[in-house]
Amino acid sequence: MKAIQDCYPPKYAHCYGCGHGNPAGYQLKSYLQEGITQARFTPGMQYSGGVPGHVYGGMIASLLDCHGTASAAAFASHERGVAMEEQIEPPRFVTASLKVDFKNPTPQGVELLVRGELISVEGRKVRVALSLHANDVVCATGEMLAIELRAGA
Numbered sequence: 001m002k003a004i005q006d007c008y009p010p011k012y013a014h015c016y017g018c019g020h021g022n023p024a025g026y027q028l029k030s031y032l033q034e035g036i037t038q039a040r041f042t043p044g045m046q047y048s049g050g051v052p053g054h055v056y057g058g059m060i061a062s063l064l065d066c067h068g069t070a071s072a073a074a075f076a077s078h079e080r081g082v083a084m085e086e087q088i089e090p091p092r093f094v095t096a097s098l099k100v101d102f103k104n105p106t107p108q109g110v111e112l113l114v115r116g117e118l119i120s121v122e123g124r125k126v127r128v129a130l131s132l133h134a135n136d137v138v139c140a141t142g143e144m145l146a147i148e149l150r151a152g153a
């Protein structure tokens with residue numbers, strides 16, 4: 001299955017979160033399957049938080065951030081009846097608002113699962129419920145308002 005991010009032309013491959021052309025970034029890959037988006041990522045040990053052995057909160061927020069906008073694009077496309085990979089220029093979304101609740105410490109050295117579920121699509125506005133899991137424990141939840149960029153932006 002093609003990752004949501006891999007449906008974009010190479011000119012957008014610079015994103016720190018997901019761009020395959022950004023060697024310093026996460027190169028996150030998100031997938032839409034059965035109405036849920038998922039991405040998996042293991043943060044390097046440099047993303048240590050204040051408590052030894054736990055992941056830095058900003059890293060967690062950035063995973064939700066990038067996965068959330070990819071999810072918004074895939075959900076909006078699905079609502080419009082077209083798959084991401086069928087579009088030459090799929091819709092691009094940016095984060096207007098991101099709320100994060102840190103529920104449990106996130107352990108380092110563990111593959112993290114990031115999930116997204118659609119809340120609503122209203123014109124250019126897509127709301128996505130997000131969660132981040134480690135070892136089947138919910139470590140963070142979030143809610144994003146993503147806005148579709150206007151053509152040419």
Ligand SMILES: CCCCCCCCCC(=O)SCCNC(=O)CCNC(=O)[C@H](O)C(C)(C)COP(=O)(O)OP(=O)(O)OC[C@H]1O[C@@H](n2cnc3c(N)ncnc32)[C@H](O)[C@@H]1OP(=O)(O)O
Binds near residue numbers: 066093095124125149
């Ligand atoms: C791989 C391809 C590319 C993928 C992109 C990956 C992104 C990765 C994740 C990111 O890091 S994104 C970077 C961080 N985000 C930004 O830099 C966004 C900065 N903000 C903006 O550029 C503009 O504010 C924005 C494009 C979000 C909206 O500006 P617009 O002029 O296009 O829209 P407008 O201000 O008219 O708002 C559209 C609607 O959204 C609503 N809105 C905008 N910002 C809001 C906000 N913060 N909270 C609530 N509602 C908001 C606004 O009220 C309005 O609602 P209505 O249509 O109902 O009137």
